[in-house]
Amino acid sequence: MKRFGSAAWNGGPREGKGSVSTESHALETYPYTFFSRYGEKPGTNPEELLGAAHAACLPCRSSDCSTWRTSCRSRTALSPIGGRVQPRARATIEAQR
Secondary structure, three states: OOEEEEEEEOOOOOOOOOEEEEOOOOHHHHHHHHHHHHOOHHHHOOOHHHHHHHHHHHHHHHHOOOEEEEEEEEEEEEEEEEEEEEEEEEEEEEEOO
C-alpha cells in the first residue's frame, strides 16, 4: 500500500506559515506555523502527525480477536543524529476484553 502526504511553506522559519495535506483529504491544506510546532499555539506539526500515523497502525495490527478493544498512544520526536534528523517513536498499546 502506498499513500502520500504533502506540505507547503511560505515565508521565513519564524514568521512563515505552512499547510499539510493527505491523499485521502482527511487533512486538506491544514495550517501549521513555527509556533504550533515549537510552541504552545493551536495547530499541528510533523511530530504529531508521525505519532498519529504510528499509533493508528499498531492497534489494528495487534488485535487478533474482534472481542478485544485496543488503543495506542505514540510519542514521537525528531532528533538530530550525526548531522541528520531521525524520527524516534515509542508506543504504548492497551488491550481490553
